[in-house]
Amino acid sequence: MIELDDFSVGFGAGTALRGATLTIRKGDRLGIVGESGSGKTMLALCLMGMAPDSAQLSGRLSIDGRDMAGASEAQWQVLRARRIAMIFQEPMAALNPLRRVGDTVMEPMRVHEGLSRGAAHKRALALFEEVGIPEPVDRMRQFPHELSGGQRQRVLIALALACDPVMLIADEPTTALDANVALRITELLVRLARERGMALVFITHDLAAVARTTQDIVVMYGGDMVERGATADVLAAPMHPYTRGLLAARPDPTVPARNADGTRRRLPSLPGSVPPLNALPQGCRFAGRCPVELAHCATRRPATRLVADNRQAACHLLEEQAR
């Protein structure tokens, strides 16, 4: 359904996305993980045709077999909401504060499908029920500021489902929510994807959420896809040093918060932070922060190796080992 081949996004001297290659099929549930600045949101925006005007796109991006890399705004408008829909991070800011949420959800149905107010209202009501909003008739008449964060995110999901898309991109949908609500939202997304046979692209830095929601995972760093595979495999046996670092930085509730000598245990963390786009190393993007770096890592870009069936990683160390 969606195919990316050597797809890159540049901004002047910097590169936000380098040689992304990816296939998403109907019914797939794919997780994209990485820290802020890893290019995961840029990737999602490109799939919606909403990259900033200043972005230079190259490579192939095809949706439903049609090349969309140079597509016009009008061509994208046909796909948005009806084929691919997206939900965003901040459910408060992502809803028009001056509109009743029911009207917001009904708008794409009325615009794209020419539904009457009555028909749109009926469908919106069914969607509110499907996404688990209690007392949907009353809720539809309310404004975003009158709803809780979890309810707002459910409204946004209902909006995304308004025109029955075949793919839903969720860009950190739970970041702004508390843990309990976040858990229910991820459960909802999985249930909706299953019931509707809809593809789900789940973008997050929450590894536990990815483990619960997705079958496959892509790990991104500095605009590169560094590792991918079945979610369970990657999380159980990470191959790329970045993935290993990411997993090690995860808090583990079974480990006591204090060491034997009574000092507070600190979470292991990756040294440094993601450099700005125009200061990324030319070779492996992770060079400079990598604990097992080789001499040529910073200058030579590692090839993406097919390590096992449905399992890829891009690291010089893996090539050394294979030799």
Added chain:
Amino acid sequence: MGYFIFRRTVGFILTLLAVSVVVFAVMNVLPGDPALTILGMDATEDALAALREQLGLNEPLLTRYVNWVWNALQGDFGISHSFRVPVADLIVERLLMTVSLAVAGMVVTLILALGLGIGAAAQHRKFGDWGVMFLSQLGIAVPAFWLSMLLVLLFAVNLRWLPPGGFAGWSDPMAAIRSLILPTIALAVVQSAVLARVTRSAALEVMRQDFVRTARASGLSRRRVLWRHVLPNAMVPIVTIVGMQFASLVTGTIVIENVFYLPGLGRLIFQSISNRDLPTVQALVMLFAAIVVTANFVVDLLYVVIDPRLKARA
């Protein structure tokens, strides 16, 4: 909401009361004797004294103020010194002229400013944006009276499409509208130049917000996103400026009516100031102040209509 309206109404009355004190005080400390103005330089001292007595000018200041306010509340603003008819009649005759001009000016301002401002925001940092910014800078810089003269020169003198000034009354609506076209444009150009800039920056501010991205992700066209999502959210700053502009629009009619010889309140206030016609000037200043305060009141009400989040606080 009821409490809000009550509070604002009390504020409205207090403001007008304060304005009335200032107006009355200023008019009475001004040099010049109204009796002398009415009777002329040749009047005898006896005649002047008799007239002063008749006008109540010998009463203490406070008594005169209370009388003035009390009569004004009953719609009696006294007799015009120069026209020798009740001030209230003078105002009623001319009110329609000025209100039509101000309302027409406001409507044209809104259409021009919202269209150009939103258009410029949509074209941010492109040719259309620069064009609108340049034109609005020009519009702000050009004085209204000079623009009026240019308009008369072009459309009335050279092209002969429209009358150069004057007003033949409302009996022939077509002729009335034709004589209002140039004054309306002259009035609206400056105002819409200011408002277009406000609209543009307010829209740019809104366009950075997340819900605009949501609207685009819903497959809505840029045009629909701009007019249905961005503009309503930009309305709070726009309405604030419109409220302030309505005040300057009303005062702007003073200049415009004099340039185009339109028999409205603006022309009347100019004439009565020249003639030291105190009762008329006092009444008109009060009226203009009331219009400004009312405009602010309406703006405050509009905020609540525009933004449901304010309803709880109001």
